[in-house]
Amino acid sequence: MRAFRIRTTKGLAIKIRNFGVPDIRRVVEIEENSSLDGDAGLYLEVYEEWQEGFLVAEREKEGKEKEEVIGFIVLVLTPEGEGRVFAIAVDSRYRGKGVGRALLKAGFSVLRKRKIGFVELEVRVSNVVAQRLYSSLGFLEVGFVPLYYKDGESAIFMRKVL
Ligand SMILES: CC(C)(COP(=O)(O)OP(=O)(O)OC[C@H]1O[C@@H](n2cnc3c(N)ncnc32)[C@H](O)[C@@H]1OP(=O)(O)O)[C@@H](O)C(=O)NCCC(=O)NCCS
Structure with a gap:
């Protein structure tokens, strides 16, 4: 994907671009605050499998500050041959500002370019924020997976036509 700059639906200026290996430190930091089950090794393995599918959102900083x-x-x-959201997370300081929505839309366009017709995901039953976001983007609840997560929580399985 070609990197692009946008203003989210909530007015935050961000850049969306492909992940690069030096980003792994920030990805792991964000995921550690997000109750996801992954780790650096797993993310890098998945990246090796299909590099196009790993995107990051960067905040443009003012003046000499570095982008983050x-x-x-x-x-x-x-x-x-379908798409699957393996993981998505936003730094807790920047949630609710449209970054998750922008990342999902960018992901859909990567999948559509590949002529992929569906995208699926699992979400914790307790994660109402994420469920609301997915529903608003056209995901439908199509299943329930008991004890899906390491801690014993169950998952809702969702699917969207691209
Ligand atoms: C789920 C997550 C990725 C969403 O990213 P985000 O950037 O906060 O989401 P957005 O700002 O794009 O919000 C989109 C929608 O989510 C919902 N939402 C976001 N923040 C919310 C909040 N605090 N309370 C209720 N709903 C909320 C709203 O429906 C919002 O829609 P709107 O744009 O019409 O207001 C983010 O909250 C996160 O990282 N959570 C922890 C990790 C996680 O749960 N990942 C998903 C695993 S399946």
């Missing part, structure tokens, strides 16, 4: 990664999305391809 504030969110990421990892998409994978399933054996059936």
Whole structure:
């Protein structure tokens, strides 16, 4: 994907670009605050599988400050040839500002370019914020996976036509 700058629906100026290996430190920091199950090794393995599917959102800083990664999305391809949201998270300081929505939309366009027709994901039953975001983007609840997460929480399985 070609990097692009946008203003989110909530007015935050961000850049969305492909992940690069030096971003792994920030990705792990963000994910550690997001109750996801991944780790650096797993993310790098998934990246090696399909580099196009790993995107980051960067905040443009003022003056001499360095740009900073504030969110990421990892998409994978399933054996059936569908897309799957493997992980998505936004730095807790920047949630609710439209970054997650922008990352998902960018991910959809990567999948559409590949002529992929569906995208699926699992979400914790307790994660109402994420469920609301996914529903607003056209995901439908199509299943329930008991005890899906390491801590024993169940998942809602969602799917969207691209
Ligand atoms: C889920 C997550 C990625 C969403 O990213 P985000 O940048 O905060 O989301 P956005 O600002 O794009 O919000 C989009 C929608 O989510 C919902 N939402 C966001 N923040 C919310 C809040 N505090 N309370 C309720 N709903 C909220 C709203 O429906 C919002 O829609 P709107 O734009 O019409 O207001 C982010 O909250 C996060 O990192 N959570 C922790 C990790 C996680 O749960 N990942 C998903 C695993 S399946």
